[in-house]
Amino acid sequence: MGEERIIEGKILKGIGGFYYILDDHGEIHECKAAGRFRKEKIKPLPGDTVVFDPESVDGYGFITHIDKRRNELKRPQVANVDQVIITMAVKNPKPDLVLIDKLLMMASIANIHPIVCINKADLASKVEMDDLKKQYDSYYDVYIVCCENESGFDELKATFKGKISCFAGQSAVGKSSILNTIFKDFDLEVGTLSKKTARGKHTTRHAELILIEDNAIVVDTPGFSMLESFDIEIPEIGVHFLDINKFRRGCKFSSCIHLNEPECAVKEAVEDGQIDRRRYERYLKIVKEFKEGRKKYDG
Numbered sequence: 001m002g003e004e005r006i007i008e009g010k011i012l013k014g015i016g017g018f019y020y021i022l023d024d025h026g027e028i029h030e031c032k033a034a035g036r037f038r039k040e041k042i043k044p045l046p047g048d049t050v051v052f053d054p055e056s057v058d059g060y061g062f063i064t065h066i067d068k069r070r071n072e073l074k075r076p077q078v079a080n081v082d083q084v085i086i087t088m089a090v091k092n093p094k095p096d097l098v099l100i101d102k103l104l105m106m107a108s109i110a111n112i113h114p115i116v117c118i119n120k121a122d123l124a125s126k127v128e129m130d131d132l133k134k135q136y137d138s139y140y141d142v143y144i145v146c147c148e149n150e151s152g153f154d155e156l157k158a159t160f161k162g163k164i165s166c167f168a169g170q171s172a173v174g175k176s177s178i179l180n181t182i183f184k185d186f187d188l189e190v191g192t193l194s195k196k197t198a199r200g201k202h203t204t205r206h207a208e209l210i211l212i213e214d215n216a217i218v219v220d221t222p223g224f225s226m227l228e229s230f231d232i233e234i235p236e237i238g239v240h241f242l243d244i245n246k247f248r249r250g251c252k253f254s255s256c257i258h259l260n261e262p263e264c265a266v267k268e269a270v271e272d273g274q275i276d277r278r279r280y281e282r283y284l285k286i287v288k289e290f291k292e293g294r295k296k297y298d299g
Protein backbone atom coordinates (compact mmCIF):
# COMPACT_ATOMS: atom_id res chain seq x y z
CA MET A 1 0.00 0.00 0.00
CA GLY A 2 1.42 3.33 -1.03
CA GLU A 3 1.25 6.35 1.09
CA GLU A 4 -1.81 8.50 0.45
CA ARG A 5 -1.04 11.35 -1.92
CA ILE A 6 -3.21 14.38 -1.92
CA ILE A 7 -3.33 16.72 -4.89
CA GLU A 8 -5.42 19.75 -5.68
CA GLY A 9 -6.91 20.23 -9.12
CA LYS A 10 -9.78 21.44 -11.22
CA ILE A 11 -12.47 19.25 -12.76
CA LEU A 12 -12.60 19.71 -16.53
CA LYS A 13 -15.40 17.28 -17.27
CA GLY A 14 -17.47 14.48 -15.81
CA ILE A 15 -18.71 11.47 -17.76
CA GLY A 16 -20.54 8.48 -16.32
CA GLY A 17 -19.31 8.92 -12.78
CA PHE A 18 -15.72 9.64 -13.79
CA TYR A 19 -14.17 13.05 -13.44
CA TYR A 20 -11.20 14.35 -15.34
CA ILE A 21 -9.10 16.58 -13.14
CA LEU A 22 -6.35 18.93 -14.19
CA ASP A 23 -3.53 19.33 -11.69
CA ASP A 24 -1.09 22.23 -11.35
CA HIS A 25 1.40 20.54 -13.66
CA GLY A 26 -1.05 20.24 -16.52
CA GLU A 27 -1.64 16.53 -16.00
CA ILE A 28 -5.11 15.01 -16.22
CA HIS A 29 -6.26 12.47 -13.62
CA GLU A 30 -9.23 10.15 -13.91
CA CYS A 31 -11.11 10.04 -10.62
CA LYS A 32 -14.32 8.96 -9.01
CA ALA A 33 -16.04 10.89 -6.26
CA ALA A 34 -16.07 9.59 -2.70
CA GLY A 35 -19.41 7.95 -1.82
CA ARG A 36 -20.27 10.52 0.80
CA PHE A 37 -20.80 13.21 -1.84
CA ARG A 38 -23.72 11.21 -3.20
CA LYS A 39 -25.15 10.85 0.31
CA GLU A 40 -24.77 14.59 0.81
CA LYS A 41 -26.34 15.16 -2.63
CA ILE A 42 -23.28 17.03 -3.86
CA LYS A 43 -22.48 16.49 -7.50
CA PRO A 44 -18.97 17.41 -8.56
CA LEU A 45 -19.13 19.88 -11.45
CA PRO A 46 -16.75 21.00 -14.17
CA GLY A 47 -14.97 24.00 -12.70
CA ASP A 48 -14.89 22.61 -9.17
CA THR A 49 -11.60 22.93 -7.34
CA VAL A 50 -11.09 19.61 -5.61
CA VAL A 51 -8.66 17.70 -3.48
CA PHE A 52 -8.07 14.16 -4.62
CA ASP A 53 -5.97 11.10 -4.02
CA PRO A 54 -4.75 10.27 -7.53
CA GLU A 55 -4.19 6.54 -7.24
CA SER A 56 -6.27 5.00 -4.56
CA VAL A 57 -8.18 2.18 -6.28
CA ASP A 58 -8.05 0.26 -9.57
CA GLY A 59 -6.00 2.83 -11.42
CA TYR A 60 -8.24 5.75 -10.80
CA GLY A 61 -8.24 8.29 -8.03
CA PHE A 62 -10.78 9.59 -5.58
CA ILE A 63 -12.08 13.07 -4.99
CA THR A 64 -12.09 13.64 -1.27
CA HIS A 65 -12.96 17.33 -0.99
CA ILE A 66 -14.75 19.93 -3.10
CA ASP A 67 -13.98 23.60 -2.42
CA LYS A 68 -16.81 26.01 -1.78
CA ARG A 69 -18.07 27.36 -5.13
CA ARG A 70 -18.00 31.03 -5.92
CA ASN A 71 -20.83 30.46 -8.40
CA GLU A 72 -22.73 27.67 -10.06
CA LEU A 73 -24.59 27.79 -13.36
CA LYS A 74 -27.46 25.46 -14.16
CA ARG A 75 -27.26 25.46 -17.94
CA PRO A 76 -24.54 24.67 -18.68
CA GLN A 77 -23.81 23.00 -15.36
CA VAL A 78 -20.47 24.47 -14.41
CA ALA A 79 -18.97 26.01 -11.30
CA ASN A 80 -16.55 28.83 -10.59
CA VAL A 81 -16.75 30.67 -13.89
CA ASP A 82 -14.53 33.77 -13.55
CA GLN A 83 -15.64 35.80 -16.52
CA VAL A 84 -18.31 35.80 -19.18
CA ILE A 85 -17.60 37.31 -22.58
CA ILE A 86 -20.94 38.84 -23.51
CA THR A 87 -20.64 39.06 -27.24
CA MET A 88 -22.57 41.05 -29.82
CA ALA A 89 -21.98 42.07 -33.40
CA VAL A 90 -22.23 45.77 -34.23
CA LYS A 91 -24.30 44.64 -37.24
CA ASN A 92 -25.46 41.45 -38.85
CA PRO A 93 -27.15 40.38 -36.68
CA LYS A 94 -28.46 43.63 -35.24
CA PRO A 95 -27.51 43.75 -31.56
CA ASP A 96 -30.28 42.73 -29.19
CA LEU A 97 -29.38 45.13 -26.40
CA VAL A 98 -32.19 44.02 -24.12
CA LEU A 99 -30.61 40.60 -24.23
CA ILE A 100 -27.14 42.08 -23.64
CA ASP A 101 -28.44 43.99 -20.62
CA LYS A 102 -30.09 40.86 -19.25
CA LEU A 103 -26.86 38.93 -19.66
CA LEU A 104 -24.97 41.68 -17.82
CA MET A 105 -27.54 41.51 -15.07
CA MET A 106 -27.29 37.72 -14.87
CA ALA A 107 -23.50 37.90 -14.69
CA SER A 108 -23.82 40.25 -11.74
CA ILE A 109 -26.34 38.02 -9.99
CA ALA A 110 -24.11 34.99 -10.56
CA ASN A 111 -21.00 36.83 -9.34
CA ILE A 112 -19.18 36.46 -12.66
CA HIS A 113 -17.12 39.30 -14.09
CA PRO A 114 -18.73 40.44 -17.35
CA ILE A 115 -16.83 41.56 -20.40
CA VAL A 116 -18.63 43.25 -23.26
CA CYS A 117 -17.20 42.25 -26.62
CA ILE A 118 -18.35 43.97 -29.79
CA ASN A 119 -17.43 42.03 -32.91
CA LYS A 120 -17.58 42.78 -36.66
CA ALA A 121 -16.12 46.24 -36.15
CA ASP A 122 -15.46 46.42 -39.90
CA LEU A 123 -19.18 46.58 -40.63
CA ALA A 124 -19.85 49.88 -38.87
CA SER A 125 -18.64 53.46 -39.05
CA LYS A 126 -16.68 54.90 -36.16
CA VAL A 127 -19.71 56.97 -35.18
CA GLU A 128 -21.96 53.92 -35.01
CA MET A 129 -19.37 51.97 -33.06
CA ASP A 130 -18.73 54.78 -30.58
CA ASP A 131 -22.44 55.20 -30.04
CA LEU A 132 -22.81 51.52 -29.14
CA LYS A 133 -19.67 51.49 -27.02
CA LYS A 134 -20.57 54.54 -24.99
CA GLN A 135 -23.73 52.88 -23.67
CA TYR A 136 -21.47 50.52 -21.75
CA ASP A 137 -17.90 51.61 -21.34
CA SER A 138 -18.29 53.92 -18.35
CA TYR A 139 -19.34 50.95 -16.25
CA TYR A 140 -18.18 47.79 -18.01
CA ASP A 141 -15.01 46.51 -19.69
CA VAL A 142 -15.64 46.81 -23.41
CA TYR A 143 -13.49 45.23 -26.13
CA ILE A 144 -13.97 45.93 -29.81
CA VAL A 145 -12.75 43.23 -32.16
CA CYS A 146 -12.96 42.23 -35.76
CA CYS A 147 -12.42 38.60 -36.80
CA GLU A 148 -12.25 39.66 -40.43
CA ASN A 149 -9.01 41.66 -40.04
CA GLU A 150 -8.00 40.17 -36.66
CA SER A 151 -7.88 43.48 -34.85
CA GLY A 152 -8.39 44.14 -31.18
CA PHE A 153 -7.59 40.65 -29.93
CA ASP A 154 -4.43 41.18 -27.87
CA GLU A 155 -6.19 43.02 -25.06
CA LEU A 156 -9.10 40.58 -25.04
CA LYS A 157 -6.75 37.60 -25.01
CA ALA A 158 -4.99 38.92 -21.90
CA THR A 159 -8.23 38.66 -19.93
CA PHE A 160 -8.36 34.86 -20.38
CA LYS A 161 -5.13 34.10 -18.57
CA GLY A 162 -5.60 31.96 -15.48
CA LYS A 163 -9.38 32.15 -15.66
CA ILE A 164 -12.39 30.04 -16.50
CA SER A 165 -14.21 31.94 -19.23
CA CYS A 166 -17.57 31.42 -20.77
CA PHE A 167 -19.18 33.04 -23.80
CA ALA A 168 -22.73 34.33 -24.05
CA GLY A 169 -24.76 36.19 -26.63
CA GLN A 170 -26.99 35.82 -29.66
CA SER A 171 -26.10 33.23 -32.26
CA ALA A 172 -24.09 34.29 -35.31
CA VAL A 173 -22.26 37.07 -33.49
CA GLY A 174 -18.98 35.18 -33.88
CA LYS A 175 -18.36 33.62 -30.47
CA SER A 176 -16.42 30.63 -31.77
CA SER A 177 -14.62 32.69 -34.43
CA ILE A 178 -13.41 35.00 -31.68
CA LEU A 179 -12.06 32.06 -29.72
CA ASN A 180 -10.39 30.60 -32.78
CA THR A 181 -8.82 33.95 -33.63
CA ILE A 182 -7.45 34.48 -30.12
CA PHE A 183 -6.07 30.98 -29.75
CA LYS A 184 -4.71 30.00 -33.13
CA ASP A 185 -3.89 26.42 -32.24
CA PHE A 186 -7.21 25.89 -30.68
CA ASP A 187 -9.25 23.59 -32.86
CA LEU A 188 -12.72 24.07 -31.51
CA GLU A 189 -15.06 23.29 -34.31
CA VAL A 190 -16.57 26.54 -35.51
CA GLY A 191 -20.22 26.36 -34.74
CA THR A 192 -19.98 24.37 -31.53
CA LEU A 193 -20.29 27.46 -29.43
CA SER A 194 -23.10 28.89 -31.48
CA LYS A 195 -25.07 25.70 -31.79
CA LYS A 196 -28.60 26.47 -30.85
CA THR A 197 -30.85 24.07 -29.06
CA ALA A 198 -34.49 24.09 -29.95
CA ARG A 199 -36.39 26.71 -28.04
CA GLY A 200 -37.41 25.53 -24.61
CA LYS A 201 -35.97 22.10 -25.16
CA HIS A 202 -33.78 20.68 -22.47
CA THR A 203 -30.30 19.90 -23.56
CA THR A 204 -28.71 16.84 -22.04
CA ARG A 205 -25.30 17.74 -23.29
CA HIS A 206 -22.73 18.02 -20.53
CA ALA A 207 -20.56 21.05 -20.36
CA GLU A 208 -16.87 20.55 -20.65
CA LEU A 209 -14.02 22.86 -19.77
CA ILE A 210 -11.28 23.12 -22.33
CA LEU A 211 -7.76 24.02 -21.27
CA ILE A 212 -6.31 26.20 -23.98
CA GLU A 213 -3.02 27.75 -22.89
CA ASP A 214 -1.62 30.06 -20.22
CA ASN A 215 -4.01 28.39 -17.82
CA ALA A 216 -6.84 29.78 -19.89
CA ILE A 217 -9.88 27.56 -19.60
CA VAL A 218 -13.03 27.98 -21.68
CA VAL A 219 -16.47 26.45 -21.20
CA ASP A 220 -17.39 24.70 -24.44
CA THR A 221 -21.04 25.74 -24.43
CA PRO A 222 -22.43 29.26 -24.17
CA GLY A 223 -23.60 30.26 -20.73
CA PHE A 224 -26.76 31.87 -19.47
CA SER A 225 -29.57 30.37 -21.40
CA MET A 226 -31.42 30.66 -18.15
CA LEU A 227 -32.87 33.38 -16.10
CA GLU A 228 -35.25 30.96 -14.43
CA SER A 229 -32.65 29.84 -11.94
CA PHE A 230 -32.36 33.31 -10.49
CA ASP A 231 -34.91 34.21 -7.92
CA ILE A 232 -34.81 37.96 -7.89
CA GLU A 233 -37.16 40.61 -6.57
CA ILE A 234 -38.01 43.59 -8.77
CA PRO A 235 -36.27 46.26 -6.61
CA GLU A 236 -33.10 44.17 -6.85
CA ILE A 237 -32.91 44.39 -10.63
CA GLY A 238 -31.33 47.85 -10.47
CA VAL A 239 -28.65 46.55 -8.12
CA HIS A 240 -27.38 44.42 -10.99
CA PHE A 241 -27.24 47.29 -13.48
CA LEU A 242 -23.91 48.84 -12.53
CA ASP A 243 -24.90 52.30 -13.78
CA ILE A 244 -28.23 52.31 -11.96
CA ASN A 245 -26.66 50.80 -8.87
CA LYS A 246 -24.23 53.69 -8.64
CA PHE A 247 -27.05 56.18 -8.12
CA ARG A 248 -29.88 54.22 -6.52
CA ARG A 249 -28.72 54.81 -2.95
CA GLY A 250 -29.64 58.45 -3.46
CA CYS A 251 -33.31 57.57 -4.07
CA LYS A 252 -35.76 58.62 -1.38
CA PHE A 253 -37.26 55.14 -1.07
CA SER A 254 -35.08 52.08 -0.62
CA SER A 255 -37.65 50.06 -2.55
CA CYS A 256 -37.51 52.53 -5.47
CA ILE A 257 -37.65 50.83 -8.84
CA HIS A 258 -36.91 54.17 -10.56
CA LEU A 259 -40.17 54.30 -12.45
CA ASN A 260 -42.64 56.85 -11.06
CA GLU A 261 -41.36 57.38 -7.53
CA PRO A 262 -40.61 60.93 -6.35
CA GLU A 263 -37.05 62.02 -5.58
CA CYS A 264 -35.50 59.26 -7.61
CA ALA A 265 -31.74 59.76 -7.98
CA VAL A 266 -31.62 57.33 -10.89
CA LYS A 267 -34.09 59.34 -12.96
CA GLU A 268 -32.12 62.49 -12.15
CA ALA A 269 -28.92 60.79 -13.33
CA VAL A 270 -30.69 59.89 -16.58
CA GLU A 271 -31.85 63.50 -16.99
CA ASP A 272 -28.35 64.92 -16.58
CA GLY A 273 -26.77 62.27 -18.79
CA GLN A 274 -24.84 60.29 -16.19
CA ILE A 275 -26.85 57.19 -17.03
CA ASP A 276 -27.39 56.46 -20.71
CA ARG A 277 -31.09 56.97 -21.42
CA ARG A 278 -31.26 53.92 -23.68
CA ARG A 279 -29.85 51.70 -20.95
CA TYR A 280 -32.43 53.11 -18.55
CA GLU A 281 -35.24 52.46 -21.02
CA ARG A 282 -34.11 48.87 -21.45
CA TYR A 283 -33.95 48.53 -17.68
CA LEU A 284 -37.61 49.61 -17.52
CA LYS A 285 -38.47 47.07 -20.20
CA ILE A 286 -36.83 44.30 -18.18
CA VAL A 287 -38.62 45.44 -15.02
CA LYS A 288 -41.90 45.34 -16.94
CA GLU A 289 -41.19 41.82 -18.15
CA PHE A 290 -40.50 40.72 -14.61
CA LYS A 291 -43.70 42.34 -13.41
CA GLU A 292 -45.64 40.47 -16.02
CA GLY A 293 -44.21 37.29 -14.63
CA ARG A 294 -42.05 36.47 -17.57
CA LYS A 295 -39.04 35.82 -15.41
CA LYS A 296 -37.70 33.30 -17.78
CA TYR A 297 -35.37 33.96 -20.61
CA ASP A 298 -35.25 30.84 -22.74
CA GLY A 299 -33.57 32.14 -25.89
Ligand code: ZN
Residues within 6 Å of the ligand: 248, 251, 252, 256, 257, 258, 259, 261, 263, 264, 265, 266, 267
Ligand atom coordinates in the same frame (compact mmCIF):
# COMPACT_ATOMS: atom_id res chain seq x y z
ZN1 ZN B 1 -35.07 55.57 -7.84
